[in-house]
Amino acid sequence: MVLTQNFQVTLNENLSLGINETKPQKCWPGLIKRYQAWLPVSEKTPVITLQEGGTPLIPINSISHRIGKNVSVYAKYDGLNPTGSFKDRGMTMAISKAKEQGCEAVICASTGNTSASAAAYAKRAGMRCFVLIPDGYVAQGKLAQALVYGAEVISIKGNFDKALNIVQSIADKYPITLVNSVNPFRLEGQKTAAFEIIEYLGEAPDWLCIPMGNAGNITAYWMGFNEYFNAGKSTKLPKMMGFQASGSAPLVLGKNIQDPQTIATAIRIGKPVNREKALMAKEKSNGGFLDVTDQEIIEAYKLLGKEEGIFAEPASAASIAGLIKRKDEVPNGATIVCVLTGNGLKDPDCAIANNDASFYSGLEANIETVAKTMGF
Ligand code: F0G
Numbered sequence: 001m002v003l004t005q006n007f008q009v010t011l012n013e014n015l016s017l018g019i020n021e022t023k024p025q026k027c028w029p030g031l032i033k034r035y036q037a038w039l040p041v042s043e044k045t046p047v048i049t050l051q052e053g054g055t056p057l058i059p060i061n062s063i064s065h066r067i068g069k070n071v072s073v074y075a076k077y078d079g080l081n082p083t084g085s086f087k088d089r090g091m092t093m094a095i096s097k098a099k100e101q102g103c104e105a106v107i108c109a110s111t112g113n114t115s116a117s118a119a120a121y122a123k124r125a126g127m128r129c130f131v132l133i134p135d136g137y138v139a140q141g142k143l144a145q146a147l148v149y150g151a152e153v154i155s156i157k158g159n160f161d162k163a164l165n166i167v168q169s170i171a172d173k174y175p176i177t178l179v180n181s182v183n184p185f186r187l188e189g190q191k192t193a194a195f196e197i198i199e200y201l202g203e204a205p206d207w208l209c210i211p212m213g214n215a216g217n218i219t220a221y222w223m224g225f226n227e228y229f230n231a232g233k234s235t236k237l238p239k240m241m242g243f244q245a246s247g248s249a250p251l252v253l254g255k256n257i258q259d260p261q262t263i264a265t266a267i268r269i270g271k272p273v274n275r276e277k278a279l280m281a282k283e284k285s286n287g288g289f290l291d292v293t294d295q296e297i298i299e300a301y302k303l304l305g306k307e308e309g310i311f312a313e314p315a316s317a318a319s320i321a322g323l324i325k326r327k328d329e330v331p332n333g334a335t336i337v338c339v340l341t342g343n344g345l346k347d348p349d350c351a352i353a354n355n356d357a358s359f360y361s362g363l364e365a366n367i368e369t370v371a372k373t374m375g376f
Pocket of ligand 1: 085087109110111112113114115181211212213214215216217218266267313315316341342
């Protein structure tokens, strides 16, 4: 493949977000090139990219109004990454570093998004990609992606936690690189979302609301916010507000869950590997963890779609559901960012089963019938 080693990043930080329209801009180079000074890469690192990152921070006014108190709520819509989730931020780093180290195959356990992303980047790098998924609990869109990207998919009778145990043992024993969020390069890539938020707002937000599964992403955001804060690019750090689904809330309950359950299959995880780091982020930021029920998740999911025109997957809606649930604690005038981690198209079954739309099907194909149905 063509590597972009010589690509000159000419964007300055404002231009990178498309704010200055007076000068012609090169297209977004992907997050490794954009943030190379902040990442463990060198001239020798082959950059495997699908031009991930640079996702929009969208004001979500109907949610701001719901919270009241003059707050400004934004969605960091990471479902607009190349494979439709934030995992691409981590995967461009994990796969580029694996390639640099001469690796020929990667493996991961996944509730779906990691497998889609790992497969896309691994294939782009000319590697084999093995994915272990919990049988029957991966949304259709995600499975479709892994298959189309050419992953070797192994579906096990067991949940994500069991799958992760297995892939960790396999990666210990055999010459294959693990690309779950225990791989430190994953978090390095994912931290760049925090950089983008600070660049866009000109400051860190007061709250960051984020869904948690294996708790890698909250850890990565906290790293990113701290690095920019320490470099003087922001004057404060956000409170890290992490949300889990009630049926799989080990971080909220403070104990592992043997049989996690939730409609938000992406975060159906009972034993998060990044537990300690996530707890540290909560403590240091004076933040909080809370669970939200499946019903609250679906309410938020529907609100995002029908009031904001944003189609996020159920796990992502947990960040909105959580904010609504904690609205009494929100300070006046706060700036709040909710991370929308995955695209709604990933889980069409959930969408079709959970919406308030009017859907008149199978009508006769004539003007009168259609007009009458429309109320004319
Ligand atoms: N949101 C979505 C859409 C996810 O796919 C995940 C995790 C999370 C949130 C939670 O992120 O694990 O860093 O706390 N998905 C993993 C996967 C587990 O296999 O795709 P986390």
